[in-house]
Amino acid sequence: xxxxxxxxxxxxxxxxxxxxxxxxxxxxxxxxxxxxxxxxxxxxxxxxxxxxxxxxxxxxxxxxxxxxxxxxxxxxxxxxxxxxxxxxxxxxxxxxxxxxxxxxxxxxxxxxxxxxxxxxxxxxxxxxxxxxxxxxxxxxxxxxxxxxxxxxxxxxxxxxxxxxxxxxxxxxxxxxxxxxxxxxxxxxxxxxxxxxxxxxxxxxxxxxxxxxxxxxxxxxxxxxxxxxxxxxxxxxxxxxxxxxxxxxxxxxxxxxxxxxxxxxxxxxxxxxxxxxxxxxxxxxxxxxxxxxxxxxxxxxxxxxxxxxxxxxxxxxxxxxxxxxxxxxxxxxxxxxxxxxxxxxxxxxxxxxxxxxxxxxxxxxxxxxxxxxxxxxxxxxxxxxxxxxxxxxxxxxxxxxxxxxxxxxxxxxxxxxxxxxxxxxxxxxxxxxxxxxxxxxxxxxxxxx
Amino acid sequence: xxxxxxxxxxxxxxxxxxxxxxxxxxxxxxxxxxxxxxxxxxxxxxxxxxxxxxxxxxxxxxxxxxxxxxxxxxxxxxxxxxxxxxxxxxxxxxxxxxxxxxxxxxxxxxxxxxxxx
Numbered sequence: 001x002x003x004x005x006x007x008x009x010x011x012x013x014x015x016x017x018x019x020x021x022x023x024x025x026x027x028x029x030x031x032x033x034x035x036x037x038x039x040x041x042x043x044x045x046x047x048x049x050x051x052x053x054x055x056x057x058x059x060x061x062x063x064x065x066x067x068x069x070x071x072x073x074x075x076x077x078x079x080x081x082x083x084x085x086x087x088x089x090x091x092x093x094x095x096x097x098x099x100x101x102x103x104x105x106x107x108x109x110x111x112x113x114x115x116x117x118x119x120x121x122x123x124x125x126x127x128x129x130x131x132x133x134x135x136x137x138x139x140x141x142x143x144x145x146x147x148x149x150x151x152x153x154x155x156x157x158x159x160x161x162x163x164x165x166x167x168x169x170x171x172x173x174x175x176x177x178x179x180x181x182x183x184x185x186x187x188x189x190x191x192x193x194x195x196x197x198x199x200x201x202x203x204x205x206x207x208x209x210x211x212x213x214x215x216x217x218x219x220x221x222x223x224x225x226x227x228x229x230x231x232x233x234x235x236x237x238x239x240x241x242x243x244x245x246x247x248x249x250x251x252x253x254x255x256x257x258x259x260x261x262x263x264x265x266x267x268x269x270x271x272x273x274x275x276x277x278x279x280x281x282x283x284x285x286x287x288x289x290x291x292x293x294x295x296x297x298x299x300x301x302x303x304x305x306x307x308x309x310x311x312x313x314x315x316x317x318x319x320x321x322x323x324x325x326x327x328x329x330x331x332x333x334x335x336x337x338x339x340x341x342x343x344x345x346x347x348x349x350x351x352x353x354x355x356x357x358x359x360x361x362x363x364x365x366x367x368x369x370x371x372x373x374x375x376x377x378x379x380x381x382x383x384x385x386x387x388x389x390x391x392x393x394x395x396x397x398x399x400x401x402x403x404x405x406x407x408x409x410x411x412x413x414x415x416x417x418x419x420x421x422x423x424x425x426x427x428x429x430x431x432x433x434x435x436x437x438x439x440x441x442x443x444x445x446x447x448x
Numbered sequence: 449x450x451x452x453x454x455x456x457x458x459x460x461x462x463x464x465x466x467x468x469x470x471x472x473x474x475x476x477x478x479x480x481x482x483x484x485x486x487x488x489x490x491x492x493x494x495x496x497x498x499x500x501x502x503x504x505x506x507x508x509x510x511x512x513x514x515x516x517x518x519x520x521x522x523x524x525x526x527x528x529x530x531x532x533x534x535x536x537x538x539x540x541x542x543x544x545x546x547x548x549x550x551x552x553x554x555x556x557x558x559x560x561x562x563x564x565x
Contacts, residue, residue: 240499353501
């Protein structure tokens with residue numbers, strides 16, 4: 001099909017779609033039919049398109065939970081795969097419930113702050129029922145659905161770093177606190193209209209609010225939990241523990257990459273005007289460029305440094321590119337997205353071995369990808385976005401980083417001193433699948 | 449006791465040679481074998497791999513282990529066939545061991561020694 005024909009086809013399709021909208025309304029109630037018949041122009045297309053953007057963005061970001069699950073399942077050893085998958089589906093479900101029960105209104109208190117600019121409404125469950133409020137410009141349900149997914153993403157980041165050596169229940173209790181309280185509080189400072197947004201901080205889709213926040217929770221956990229048994233020898237040598245399935249890890253990375261279009265694109269929060277449609281399109285394109293540049297740079301650097309391309313570094317490079325562009329995906333040119341994302345790839349090659357030197361065991365590379373590239377993405381915003389400053393960007397990152405590091409550190413310490421975080425040495429050597437769950441991911445040898 | 453004496457031949461060979469060796473052995477009249485994926489080291493020792501920036505030594509190299517039980521008279525031909533077929537002239541081609549078998553039994557019929565093969 002050539003282009004003019006395609007356009008003609010689209011126009012016909014569009015016309016028939018819009019023509020059929022009043023018909024659906026007529027089917028609903030006779031009353032509605034009268035309204036539509038009297039004033040067909042009353043359909044609020046902006047409301048519908050804005051809502052649609054939230055819904056599409058929301059289910060794309062939901063799909064990132066699948067991406068994290070596959071990436072992590074692929075990068076842990078086969079004896080811990082069932083446990084990693086269990087943690088991933090459990091943390092998503094817990095995030096959904098906690099964000100409803102307390103998180104949403106804590107993050108978006110409107111005028112009902114408990115402590116203005118810092119702490120929103122406490123213990124106030126979100127409601128979404130009733131007729132649409134056209135004045136808000138989008139459906140309340142779509143906004144709740146979309147924002148919930150970001151909360152779950154923050155929790156997904158933590159599970160990968162701490163894989164293979166943390167018991168199921170303390171990890172899930174941490175997830176309850178993280179998704180119900182820690183994430184909503186720090187995110188309210190910016191997206192809920194709190195003190196950071198007042199001060200002029202800028203974080204479009206969450207390089208700091210989501211990614212670095214999750215990264216700091218993961219870092220404090222990794223420090224308190226310690227490395228996997230045998231990861232670092234007494235002589236200081238690194239003992240690699242290669243992942244069990246790089247096909248799954250690659251699939252997971254592609255799934256995350258896809259989900260990121262929703263993460264960044266729908267963070268435009270509107271699709272009701274030509275300007276918004278244009279902005280969402282630019283964000284999609286920039287997001288893709290940054291991921292590609294991150295992957296290519298990581299590939300070239302791993303070839304130069306190690307004489308071989310390391311696939312896991314390339315996967316991390318793509319994700320670091322994505323995190324790098326997340327704080328400002330709209331304003332850079334395509335070239336801007338490329339160099340910002342490319343530096344994300346550099347970060348991976350520098351920070352992965354650095355963490356090993358410091359004996360911080362990060363199983364999937366979440367700290368370089370989410371925390372350090374999150375820092376870079378946040379600091380890169382002023383290169384292209386007017387009205388932002390390096391100083392304010394740093395203040396915002398440092399404030400959220402400090403808050404997340406300290407509060408999650410307290411939670412980890414409390415969990416460690418009450419129920420304990422680590423399985424016994426014997427259980428860890430056997431693998432958490434057998435020891436804690438009694439369910440192996442690959443049981444065919446005797447049960448085939 | 450009925451049936452002639454049998455011998456067990458154990459061979460560790462390079463995995464990619466398995467199909468060629470199986471074909472050659474079938475041609476000379478071998479009617480069964482057991483195959484296992486194994487790891488081990490000999491004079492080839494190992495090699496190094498790299499994962500996320502850290503090098504590590506892989507001391508055990510993947511090989512395929514064949515276990516073949518044949519009547520005495522066929523044993524030399526089997527050894528020679530494996531030796532010539534699995535040979536690449538490069539280090540790590542593997543080893544062949546020949547052992548006496550006390551007796552062999554077919555599970556279904558109870559036949560023994562070379563009748564059981």
